[in-house]
Amino acid sequence: MKDIVLGYDGSDFSMQALDWALDEAELRKLPLTVAHAWQWPYGDADEDAKAHLRKAAEHVLWHGAECARSSSSGVRVDTDLYEGPAAQRLVEISGGAELIVVGSRGLSALPRAVVGSVAGYVAAHADCPVIIVRGPGPLPAPTNPGPIVVAGKDPEAAVLEFAFGEAALRQLPIMSPADLTEPAARHPGVRVRPYDGTEHPTLVVVGRKRGATNSLLRHAPCPIAVVGTS
Template sequence: MDRIVLGYDGSDFSVQALDWALDEAELRKLPLTVSHAWQWPYGEADEDAKAHLRKAAEHVLWHGADCARSTSSGVPVETDLYEGPAPLRLVELSAEATLVVVGSRGLSALPRAVIGSVAGYVAAHAACPVIVVRGPGPIPAATKPGPVVVPDRTPDESVLEFAFEEAALRQVPVSAAVDPAAWAERRPEVRVEPYGEAGERATLMVVGRRRTMWSGAASFLQHAPCPVAVVPEV
């Protein structure tokens, strides 16, 4: 089932991720699933005690879905309430998703953490591309959006394919550390910019997740100045 999946916990970071996920759903003409996970953290408890926490979780999920419906231009919005660890649920949902979008941190992340445990786990294990939206608050509307940047000098074909697709959807150039000649011919509507200083004004950075090496993608997640898409390599 093609859809965009959003991990939402009510934090400022997930509100920013919601904005990005709505953009993706509108551009790709796909439904959006807003997912929120909850779990009882205090050991054994009766069902009445858990019911209060579940009710709070339902309210968080309702708020996220209501924000999505009220600000979108007709995107179908579905909800997913899950009792259990959020990263495991998002990875599970990724098996039937086109894209998963998460905030860089959630409510449980340490104040100094750049990337939270949920975002890191999902980016490392999801079956589909994951966009980690960095920073709290609304995404500023750029008057002149920057390029989609591919910083790897030996990117997988899946990384270039995703980068050119995203650039075409957003009508921005691609800037790659390697000459993307074949993809430039396949997607002539996408302009290719010199690499140079493109990373500093990037709209999105796209990196690959190799089966045998996660550290490279993890480094970009920690230090990139913009949202990062992590694409599983074939």
């Protein structure tokens, strides 16, 4: 069974991502793996110093897993602790994941950065769809959620399938400037209508190869799903 993987570092951004990842796990009836990576940043170090940092990393991971377990309704929560770059580990385990969820920035991101290096790297290289959680307030919004929006006028099949899957799980409409006739026929329970830009989306879905991806990651006011295409 595949799992939902959460990249977690204890930041406010990763707490937002935890909320979203747990929601995905509950909707999809899949286990959640909370993943945390650590590494000694100062060159050579004695084992005692590294052991102290590892202990701190274990505490961060424990906190994330406990938050998930205390907030879930029966989701199995596993953990993954890795010594090394976080982006590398998330890409490494993405082949066995249904979905990776990360915050838009982590603890190490510069204050003016909109998308952290981990989120950007994982979105560009993961073997599964990646949701980058950004936007104001707690996510996903519990009341009056907006539509799932498909970016681009000619989205690839994988992008459409993911978007329709999310819309079906969340019982939300899909909006897109593209013609969605064929995938809509395979998902008769999902309402489809043109996107006019007046509603705040719950999620924007985009293909990895589209030139608009980087712009969306910097400016979208809501979570973005990046889906790899052939």
